[in-house]
Structures are given as structure tokens and as C-alpha cells.
Amino acid sequence: MRPDLSIEIAGVKFSNPILTASGTCGYGEELAEVFNLSRLGGIVTKSITVLPREGHPPPRTAETEAGMLNAIGLANVGVDRFIEDKLTFLEKYNTVVVVNVAGAKLSEYVEISKRLADCPRADMVELNFSCPNVEAGMEIARDPELAEKAVGEVKKVFPRPVIAKLSPNVSDIALIARACESGGADALAVINTLVGMAVNIETFRPRLTNNTGGLSGPAIKPVALAKVNQVYNAVKIPIIGIGGIMNWVDVVEFFLCGACAVQVGTGLFVEPDAPIKIIEGLRKYLSSNKFSSVRELTGKLRKY
Amino acid sequence: MSKIVVENVKIIKKKSLGRGNFIFEMAPFSKTKSIKPGQFVHIRQPRTNLLFRRAFSVYDFDAANRTLSIIFKVFGRGTSLMAKLERGAALDVMGPLGNGFKYPSKRKTVILAAGGIGMPPLYLLAKTLLSRGYDPDRILYFYGGSSKADLVDISRIKKLGIRVYPSTDDGSYGFKGFVTDAITDNVDLTNGKHHLYGCGPEGMLKALDELALSKNLPGQLSLEAPMPCGIGICLGCIKPLRAGGYTRICREGPVYDVGEVLL
Numbered sequence A: 001m002r003p004d005l006s007i008e009i010a011g012v013k014f015s016n017p018i019l020t021a022s023g024t025c026g027y028g029e030e031l032a033e034v035f036n037l038s039r040l041g042g043i044v045t046k047s048i049t050v051l052p053r054e055g056h057p058p059p060r061t062a063e064t065e066a067g068m069l070n071a072i073g074l075a076n077v078g079v080d081r082f083i084e085d086k087l088t089f090l091e092k093y094n095t096v097v098v099v100n101v102a103g104a105k106l107s108e109y110v111e112i113s114k115r116l117a118d119c120p121r122a123d124m125v126e127l128n129f130s131c132p133n134v135e136a137g138m139e140i141a142r143d144p145e146l147a148e149k150a151v152g153e154v155k156k157v158f159p160r161p162v163i164a165k166l167s168p169n170v171s172d173i174a175l176i177a178r179a180c181e182s183g184g185a186d187a188l189a190v191i192n193t194l195v196g197m198a199v200n201i202e203t204f205r206p207r208l209t210n211n212t213g214g215l216s217g218p219a220i221k222p223v224a225l226a227k228v229n230q231v232y233n234a235v236k237i238p239i240i241g242i243g244g245i246m247n248w249v250d251v252v253e254f255f256l257c258g259a260c261a262v263q264v265g266t267g268l269f270v271e272p273d274a275p276i277k278i279i280e281g282l283r284k285y286l287s288s289n290k291f292s293s294v295r296e297l298t299g300k301l302r303k304y
Numbered sequence B: 001m002s003k004i005v006v007e008n009v010k011i012i013k014k015k016s017l018g019r020g021n022f023i024f025e026m027a028p029f030s031k032t033k034s035i036k037p038g039q040f041v042h043i044r045q046p047r048t049n050l051l052f053r054r055a056f057s058v059y060d061f062d063a064a065n066r067t068l069s070i071i072f073k074v075f076g077r078g079t080s081l082m083a084k085l086e087r088g089a090a091l092d093v094m095g096p097l098g099n100g101f102k103y104p105s106k107r108k109t110v111i112l113a114a115g116g117i118g119m120p121p122l123y124l125l126a127k128t129l130l131s132r133g134y135d136p137d138r139i140l141y142f143y144g145g146s147s148k149a150d151l152v153d154i155s156r157i158k159k160l161g162i163r164v165y166p167s168t169d170d171g172s173y174g175f176k177g178f179v180t181d182a183i184t185d186n187v188d189l190t191n192g193k194h195h196l197y198g199c200g201p202e203g204m205l206k207a208l209d210e211l212a213l214s215k216n217l218p219g220q221l222s223l224e225a226p227m228p229c230g231i232g233i234c235l236g237c238i239k240p241l242r243a244g245g246y247t248r249i250c251r252e253g254p255v256y257d258v259g260e261v262l263l
């Protein structure tokens, strides 16, 4: 029997649990030249902001041990062009479209989500809380009260499911996870990048013009697995695991720790067709181990 | 919609060209039909702990024998490991990627200006122009390096039968000085009959850009930037455009019109 790869999050059906992560697949146009996007469980588009942004000056990426740093600076086309050009491009694919939203103020998350409410192709929104909030003086991701409020405000204007994306750069991720759940989040995406730095010893300068950047790739997978498991034990809502996924084995690990779906990010930069290989590998693993559905794996970690 | 392909190939020939430069001939490229000069391939070395691929311009492509060649210079970690590979080693090659050069009008005299490891794409351009019927006497290949040994594989360029103008910073071979000086010394750029192509180190590209803009010389330059993904999804390999905003070298480039990018 062919194992069932489908999953459901807050009433939204995914043909398989493999999504591409925000900021690592643009708006899908380039990856569509590599494989048919309909084969993905879902695509999470690049964070969009109210106005277009060019992002930080180069260099804004640096390769590190088993990972990379990025400080792209939320380069994006802005919500207007996103809705006009980018969402319409995704129209023809049969995959879940998750629109990642970022803002410098809570009101910006609300404004963008309100616009997306009228776009049926935006199946879900994912809130990127890892950007500096000018009112709070820190990221929403670090402030449980603000995070709860932000999710609640977005839920009021966006009629479909809302995902809160959590940052690992906090002392207690479970606290933020519970706050987002209380605010009405339908699911959590765990994790965004870890703050890091790379240094050039010839110039004495950081390797990124932004000085620090977000660490991603295989280097962060152990951190991500621990955070997913911690959040899994703290909330009841579904968790989408992210961090360093390169192959199907990584995906199984995330599922065992509590994820019901995953996002592939940096892995796409190495092998743009990684999601396809992962889906095939996962299917083989499930059938040879006699699982009828991928859903059986979630949270099956046998802890000591 | 063009399809981005990955080929699993083997090194069928490796040759050291001196000064840390190597030529790799790889095969079989079974999915690749044709390659435009100026396009590049993004190479992954299996069984290393390097995360990203490394970009190399296509030096030559033989569609009949399904072989592709690159020349690379040992620069850092990735190219050092590549230099240790021998014939028979497997590589994972994505491409061809990028836009490639536009061809000039046949009435123009073509100036190709290569610095160091900028040589390969301009060799392929010269070869392609010849196969398209351009006059070999009106293809001028300016090849500059710090010294004679840096003008790698120059004999292969000479074999094309085009006009080759070597230059070296130390005067050990050909013209003594920069490529831009070799050009102005040998060619009257004021008659509006020339078309410039350039590829090489950043300083040289900047000088070529200034020269072309000041002489109203049309042309194209092939640029480089540290390049994680190679297909336009990471937004890492960007350069500022003169008209404002950034461009992705891997996707909109690597070839740009003179004056387009702020160098």
C-alpha cells in the first residue's frame, strides 16, 4: 500500500508535509524552472512588507561551517506588487500558498493581512516576528504579550489560518509559543535563524555589512529539533519544523520531535530539487517501515 | 520556460596550467543541448563538507561529445579541494546558468578584454563568433595578467586564428601595463566601429567600464560575486545598478551592458 503523505493544518489540506521556507524560494518563479510547484505540500513566500524594500548592501550572505549567515534585510516587492504579480503567478499551481508577513509595527502586520484577506490564493499567513519592532524596541518574537496581541489582531482581519513563526533567540521559546497559542495562532513555525557573526581576520571586519546575520543550514538542525520538541510539549496546536533540513532523514527527526510538517530553506540553495527527493525518500521510508500515514510519526520520540 | 538541470558527471581530463590554475574536462552532459558564451555552471563536490556550490564560467562545450570544460584558479577552500580531484572523480554540475553575452553586429570589430581567470568565457565567445561567421581579423583578444605565467592556456586562444594581444603588469610578456592601456595603445576607439567585451578582476572591469563610457564604446561585461544558490532564490550575489536597486548576478547577469552596474 502506498503510504499517505497528506496532512491537514487547521482545515487546510496539504498533499504532503514538505514546504519551502520563507526567503529561500522567492515567490516560486525560479523554483518553477526546476520542478513543478504542484508537487510541493506548500510554498512559503518571501516576507512581504507594506512598502518594497531593497534590503541591505552586499555582502549580505556568508558561508560558514555547515551553514550560512544571511542579512538580506527583508528585500521584497511590497504588498501591492506581491498581490498583483506574484500571487497571480502562483494561481496555476495546486499547492498551499503561505504568505509570510513582516512589519516594523504591529499595525503593518494587520494592514498586510487585511489586504491578503481578499486574496483567496493566500491560503494562510505566516507571521515573521523576528524583525525589529520600532514600538517595542525589540522583536515581537521576544515579547510574549506583544506576540499574543499581534496574533490576535491579525486573526481579527484574516479569515483563514494564521501561523506564528518563532525565533530561537529567546530565553524561553515555550513562553512565546503559549502566548501565540492564546492569541489564536492556528499553528507555529519553529524556528527562524539564530543570530550569528562571521569575521574576516585580514580586514578586521564582519563578513556581512549588517555585522550580524541569521545562521541557517545543517549547523542549526540540533537546535531546531530541541526547540520543536520543547514547543511540542508546551502547546496543542500543530508545529511546522524548520532548520537545516537537507534530506528525508532530517524530516523524520523533526516529525519524531513533534512536527506535523516541515519547511526546507538553505537546503534549496544546495539542491534546488531537494523537496522532490525528500518526498520520494519519505515515501520509501514509510512503506518499508509499514506506516500507513506520515501523521503517525508526529511526536513519537521515545525520550529517556 | 527554461528548465534548470543538474548533471552528474565525471572528470575525464585534468591538466595543471601552472600558478594554481587547472583545466577540467567533464562528461557526459546528457541533458544540456547548447551553451551560450558567458553562461556558467554551479559545481558541487560530493563527499566534502562544503555547503555551497562554486560558480565557473564555461570554457568550452562540445555538444557532439557531451563534454564541458572549465578553467579554475585555486582561491579558497572549495577550489583547493577541487584541485585535488583526479580523473574519474564525480561532480554534480548545475547549469548552464545566467544570461550569456549578446552577439555584436558583424560590421563591428570585436575587442575581447580578459584579465586572469576572466579568460574562459571570452575564449568561448571568440570561438562562437568564428563559428557564426565573424572575421577572425576583426576579433581582437586582449589578455592581461600579472606576469607571463598567469596568461594560462594562451596557446589555445592563438590557435583560433584571431588577433591576440597579451599584456603583463611586470612586462615579462607582451605589452607592459594594464589591459585597458594595451587596448588604447593598439586600437583607435574614436571611429565608432568597436564593440567591447570584458571579464576579469573587479578593478579591471571598473577600468573597462570607465573607458567604454568615456569613448562611447558599446559593450558588455561579465561580473562575479560570491554566489550561494546560482538560480536567484537567495538574493546573495547582488550588485547595485546605476539606475537604482540591486541586480542578481546569477539570474539577471552575469553579463551586463557597460554602465549598467555600479562597479
Ligand SMILES: Cc1cc2nc3c(=O)[nH]c(=O)nc-3n(C[C@H](O)[C@H](O)[C@H](O)COP(=O)(O)OP(=O)(O)OC[C@H]3O[C@@H](n4cnc5c(N)ncnc54)[C@H](O)[C@@H]3O)c2cc1C
Pocket (backbone or CB within 6 Å): A063, B040, B052, B053, B054, B055, B056, B057, B058, B070, B071, B072, B073, B074, B075, B076, B077, B078, B079, B080, B117, B120, B223, B224, B225, B226, B227, B228, B254
Ligand atoms: C559567474 C561566475 C563565474 C566564475 N567563473 C570562474 C572561472 O571560470 N574560473 C575561476 O577560477 N573562478 C571563477 N569564478 C570565481 C569562483 O566561483 C570563486 O573563485 C570560487 O567560488 C571560490 O571558492 P573557494 O571555495 O575556493 O573560495 P572561498 O573563499 O573559500 O569560498 C567561500 C565562499 O565565497 C564564495 N566566493 C568567494 N569569492 C568568490 C568570487 N570571487 N566569486 C564567486 N564566489 C565567490 C564561494 O562560492 C563560497 O561560497 C566565477 C564566479 C562567478 C560568480
Ligand SMILES: Cc1cc2nc3c(=O)[nH]c(=O)nc-3n(C[C@H](O)[C@H](O)[C@H](O)COP(=O)(O)O)c2cc1C
Pocket (backbone or CB within 6 Å): A021, A022, A023, A024, A046, A047, A070, A072, A074, A100, A128, A165, A191, A192, A193, A215, A216, A217, A218, A220, A242, A243, A244, A245, A263, A264, A265, A266, A267, B234
Ligand atoms: C537567505 C535567507 C533569507 C531568509 N528570509 C526570511 C524571511 O524573509 N522571512 C522569514 O520568516 N524567514 C526567512 N529566512 C529564514 C528561513 O525561512 C528559515 O526559518 C531558516 O533559514 C532556517 O531553515 P533552514 O536551515 O532550512 O534554512 C531566511 C533564510 C535565509 C537563509
